Amino acid sequence: MSHAENAIAPRISLVVPVYRVQGYLRACLDSILDQSFTDFEIVAIDDASPDACGRILDEYAARDERVVPVHLTENQGIGKARDLGALRARGDYIFFLDSDDTLAEGALQAVADRLDLTADPDILLLNHVRTYWTNRVQASAAGEMLAAAGKDVFTALERPEYLTMFAVVWNRVYRREFYVGNEFTFTDGIYEDALMVYKTMLTAERIACLEQVCVEYRQRRQGNSMRTPGRKHFGIFEQYARLFAFLDERPHLEPVRALMFERMVSHFLFTLVRPDRIVPSDRASFFKRSAQQYRRFKPAGFTRPEGMTGVRFELLERGSYPAYQAFELAGATKSKLRKRALKTKNVLGRKAYDQLYRMYQRRPIDENLAVYSAYWNRGVACNPAAIYHKAKELAPHVHGVWVVRAGDEENVPAGVDYVVSRSPRYWEVMARAKYLVNNVNFPNEIVKRPGQVHLQTHHGTPLKQMGIDQQRFPAAAKNMSFHKMLERVDKWDFSLSSNQHSTEIWERVYPCAFENIDSGYPRNDVYFQATSADVARIRAELGIQDGQTAILYCPTVRDYQKGFIPRLDLERLCRELGPDHVVLVRAHYFYGADPQLAALQERGLIKDVSRYPVVEDLCLASDVLITDYSSIMFDYACLDRPIVSYVDDWDVYSKARGVYFDLLSQEPGQTPGATATSEDELIEVFRSGAWNGERAAALRQAFRERFVQYDDGHAAERVVRRIFLNQEATPAVLPLAERTPAPRPAQATDRAGVTTGGTAGDADLVGA
Structure with missing residues (x-):
């Protein structure tokens, strides 16, 4: 029997209005569905939310019949959404919960027990805490008052002090017959909670209290309508009238x-x-x-x-x-005034670093100038590079300049304009460029002027915890100022995403006022554009022989250890797999040249490609990827080639760094293919053929459906049209089934008719 057909009404109906909360909605729903008390329904009102909230609700409804989504075609506002939810509710009690807040563990059981104990009052008042992005938790001021009531039942006239509780509807539950029978409805505009609270409290004949914390009230750093200044706050006068x-x-x-x-x-x-x-x-x-x-x-x-x-x-x-x-x-005391003046000076002048920089800031912004940087000025790479090249094609009027580190000038490709970081011209372009494009943050000293447009491209899909989520993990949080980090993020105007998972994570862990562009990663366009000849050529330049299975091994950095420490006995792996396999090893760019890898390459056992300039070429040339927690797995999935997860330190890494899903679970959508936690297991994965078997292919398909969501070969075009040309982010994303990845190496060799061989190319190689 379906939920709708179930004749037995639930004890509690949670009415959850939903609008622009895709980064928080899953946490809200999970906090309800994970309750030990199960006799409830969730009436979730999708108030025509323009983001992915509607899809998330449908996803949860497909898994749990207690989730009842209602999709509105036009935005009605939180009050009307709550009204509709209250009318759809079937429970004995209505619990209004905001979709960016969460329930505390055991909350619903405590509510149900107190309702039974107090013989179903009209209103049950609840305790709450405020939670901050810094992980600070603040108790409410009502705790002692709620506890003092004990099991008493009263009216507001008998105990008027309870009218002084925080006037919001989510810190109380309403008996549905009382609420609907009195025809309570929310009024238009903000501050509607206060009016509803006072009217219901003054009407109720039986009020009871629960001192246990039930609601975790999220103090969003940005995005809360109540914390957005404007004339709409004048609506408070009409509500009190x-x-x-x-x-x-x-x-x-x-x-x-x-x-x-x-x-x-x-x-x-x-x-x-x-x-x-x-x-x-x-x-x-x-x-x-x-x-x-x-x-x-x-x-x-x-x-x-x-x-x-x-x-x-x-x-x-x-x-x-x-x-x-x-x-x-x-x-105000003199000390407060001095502090306020200093803060204002910092905001306006932010460290007045250099007279030259200040001078350029007084000059007009160049509407046709864009500054690019990648990986802390390490060169022309990643998403910014793909955007740069596409902008030259579609927006040639925008001149691009790259920021590079001193000493790296010779690695800049011919024809690319660049400036050295902190050189005189650097300050000029940073002050005057209309567009600032980076896959990390620019330094704190860079001031974003009004009129400048900051595009954050990111450089991977998050498996490990990011942003403010890192606060819970000492290895990730060491030497990091999260306040400074968010000040840098405040400069973003746009944030790129390659899948809905990333979009939700970025929105939650960087609580700032940027706009998401669900475009795909421009750096991954090449995986849908490269030809058989491109793949064969790159293999030949890398010295991969005909018939060899090329294994690309890309371990990521460990926050809890210093320096590159190989997780594999690479000499043993090469020996066990034999000469028909070749291992390309790429250490993380945080590490310098590794003498162990150099020695193994001298002996002809591996190919050390750690300094190879274009990682996309390496992916195109390889037959299979071995990695651990590196975001390269999400990019490699575009190619629909086997991925092996070698994670010998999962317990340590997941506890020290934190992860968003279980890579070893073998669950569809979480594990990209075969897995191994020891060298013996890894070798057996290849000997047995499991790396390329049916089970691995099925897992890879589910992984691609979740993470290769927007990558289709046209991401750079969508970004350039949206940012530089102020157009719609077109073309529309192709369905996954209609995308054709670059040919696999065996196919490429057959089609191109190329005889591979020779030596690895040097730094002048560019991506296909």
Whole structure:
């Protein structure tokens, strides 16, 4: 029997409005579905969210019938979405939960137990904590008050102090018959929670409390509509006007009118001084409206609070904003003023590094200049390089300049304009370029001017934990300032993604105001454009013989150890596999030249390609990839060639660095192919043929469906059209089944008719 056909209503209906929360939605849903208490449904209202939220809801609904998605065709706003969810709910109780928040472990069982214990009250008040991106957890102010209520059941008139709880609808659950029977609905605009809270609390005949923490209220660094400044915050006045109209119609509520008035005025004053709500130019106007509402709704005989709060009430009643400003200024200590001035100076001048740089910042932005960098100025590479070449084709009016490290000038390809980092011209192009393109962050000293466009391309799909998620892992977080990191991310305007997994991760771990471009990775275009002749040529230049199986071994860096430490006995591997296999070893670019690899290459056992300039060439030339946690596995999956995961230190790495999914699980979508955790297992994978067997192919297909989502050979074009030409990111992404990867080496040799052999090429090789 389906959920919809089930005649037994659940105990609790969680109503979850969903809009632009793709980075947080899975955590929200998981926190509900992982509860020990199971008698619930999730009525999730997709409020025409423009991101992947709708698809995520459908994915969860396909796995669990308790998830009931409702897709709206037009955005209605959170209030209307909640109203619709409440009408669709079938449970005894309605629990409004915001889709970027989570339930604490054991929350629903505690709620159900307290509802039983208090004989189904109209409203059950809940405790919560605030969680911050820094991993700080702050207890609510209501904990002691909730605990003091014990098992008591009361009304708001009997215990008016409970009207002072944080006025949001998600820290309480409502008996559905009470809520629907009284025809409660949310009003338009923000601050709708406060009006709903007070109206329901003042209507309820039976209120109970639960002191256990049930909701983890996420304090988003950016993206919260309540923390976005603007005139919309003036909507607070209409909401409180509605509240007092509600009180006027109910004379029996006169005893709490003064308390409601005090709550209203306190809310006005709180909102007034918040820079993330009211901008300075609007504060006088907001103060005037507050003063008008003060005088309009002031109860007869109202006594102002004592102390500084009372003075603010008095100044508001007088309606003099200059007097209020003077009071606030006088109340600030000299140390606070100095601190504020220093902060302002840092924001505006950010370290005034160099007179030359400041001079160039005063000159106009060059609308046809783009600056490119990759891997901390290591050269022309990765996604920025693919975008650079496509821009020369589609947007030739945009001149590209690359930033390179001193000493690397000779490695810049002929015809490519470049500047050396921190040279005089470097400061000029950084100050005046319209477009800044990088696969990592530019240095802290670089100031993003108004009018500049910063494109963050990234350089891999995240398996290991990234951004603020790294705070939980000491090996990853050492010597890192997450505040500084997010200040750098604040400069991004656009962030590229090659799959939905990445899009969700970037949005959550970099909580800043950039726009996602789900384009695919431009560096991977070559995997769909290279020909048989390209593949055969590269193999010949690398010295790979006819009939040899070329194994590309690419281990990644370990945060918990220093220097390159081979995880494999490469001499043994080559000996065991025999001369019909050749191993190309590419150490991570963080490491310098390795003498062990050099010695093995001198003996002809391996090919050390660690300094080979174009990793895409190596992928095209190889028959199979061996890697561990390197993001190269996601790029290599574009080629639809075998991938072997050799992870001998999974337990250590996953605990020290943190991972987003289990590479060894053998679950479709998590494991790209055959796996090995020891040298013996790895050798057996090749001897047995498991590396290229049916099971490996099935796992690779599921892996490609999840991670080769947008890569189709046209990613660079989509990016150039969106960023440089201000057009739609076209062409549309081809379905996976319609994409044709570059031919495999055996096919390439047959088709090209090329006899391979010779020596490896040098640094002038470029990608196909």
